[in-house]
Amino acid sequence: MELDEFDLALIEQLRVDGRASFESLGTRVGLSRTAARARVQRFFDSGVLRVAAMVHPEFEGIHAFGHVSITVHGRASAQVAASVAQLPDTPFVSVVSGRHSVVAELRSPDVAHLSDTVSLIRSLDGVQSVDTLILTHLLKEPHIPAHGPGRPEQFDETDRRLLNLLHEDGRMPYADLADGVGLSRGATRTRVLRLLGTGVVSVTGMVNPTALGMTQMSGFQLHLETDGTTALSVIGRLEQVSFLARTLGRCDAIGTLITRARTETVDLLDRMRAIDGVRDVQSWTHLELVKEQYDRRPLRANGAAHGAAASR
Template identity: 40%
Template structure:
């Protein structure tokens, strides 16, 4: 395959690189090259192009608990009027981390993150008051099982981070692929000491560094939301099974009209049909409702205002 492709276009090699960076945003150019069959320099050129053209953004995403975001909610919004205008109003809020224009009954979906359920309730009241919003249906996350963009699982121990850790987290939020030399310069440590700190933060589930794909509606891959209704005892087993599927990028157990919420990313409609059929065939799955993410207006998983201990 030729390494020369038209500006703005993505080929299979680009898609493979994006997949690797979604799993490990700090994977070296040499490591990428070895897995996709390119020279190191060609891999570096590809990565830089993906970043420069805005196809991906590689940043460190800090565990929600470290940011004080203990409560997460998914909101499906029906509108009367321009969905774009309403999406922009929702995206302007500090507590929305995701705003997507969608197909189907709901014109938009939002993700809200806050410290308490009371703060979520207050935020929902303000969202519902946006001119043009007809209704907002809410799911509360009880457990996030998979998220390619953010750390999941146990929260880091309270008080385990110091000022240097917070400085590194801020630097990684700004640029997840920053070199250890550059990171060291920003926090006043040696490159070796900085590397040890970063490895500890990653291993301790404090931060995850990965590529966030900037979905514009023009790329090869499409994102589909799926709400599952599941038989009582099967909630957790089903959620764990779907989390293991390669095309599933997000899985959460939820309270509300769905028992689990998924996001699936596929390259073709045929791929999506296969994934949906597999999910619907799982023991315990009673119903799967789907919607297409047409355009992501906001995807923000990092807080650049992260404070110190």
């Protein structure tokens, strides 16, 4: 799909505010409301963009994050990856190149549950070994609101019903949201703005990288000098770095690159190696994305998460 400067500007505005009105979007980029609406609808129809409501993991009772690299023996890597993807605490699973055959991200209520998930992975047919990292600080993560979710007692069942409706459609009109929870439109708008303002949820445009020619996905791990804060700040500002986290384990940080070509990936890895504070960079290539399901699971009245994650 060919995108012009107006398309790119609209996509950026929706990434900042997925609930912005078509009139507001048009004003910001220099188009009429009708033209902005038509272009945005084209994004949705073509799969270039979708608007997602992302609830902060802490609000769902998720407090432990991990990453596992899996060595496979006696079974196809894709089969092992499919088995790992069946586990509820694995929002991301991919077949990769290099020493390990499969990598997965883990999100669990606490470290004990995370450890249980790792044990389950070790017991799967075809898994020879599992190398585990604990993610201690998420530095760049597009699926999590930038701010914390506040105190759970600040929110009630009506708030949770609103979150479930936003999960179904991040751009659902306030009138429809109000009908869904039995409040006036004004009261509903106030609650939604409070949920957004307190960091419980963010509604953002999620871009399909392949639609923009970003077809190469790679993972990398970093060994840092001293604490590496400055180096990680520089790396986190790179546009092609979609994910970055501090870790506890075999390395000091881990991340993901999404680029248009392998040559761009190689160049970025070399740039990282040259950054002051970076001692070593190792990388792998994602060959087949098996699971990517970061959307929030339905919330119970007490705020706990349950059931399988919906597809992102």
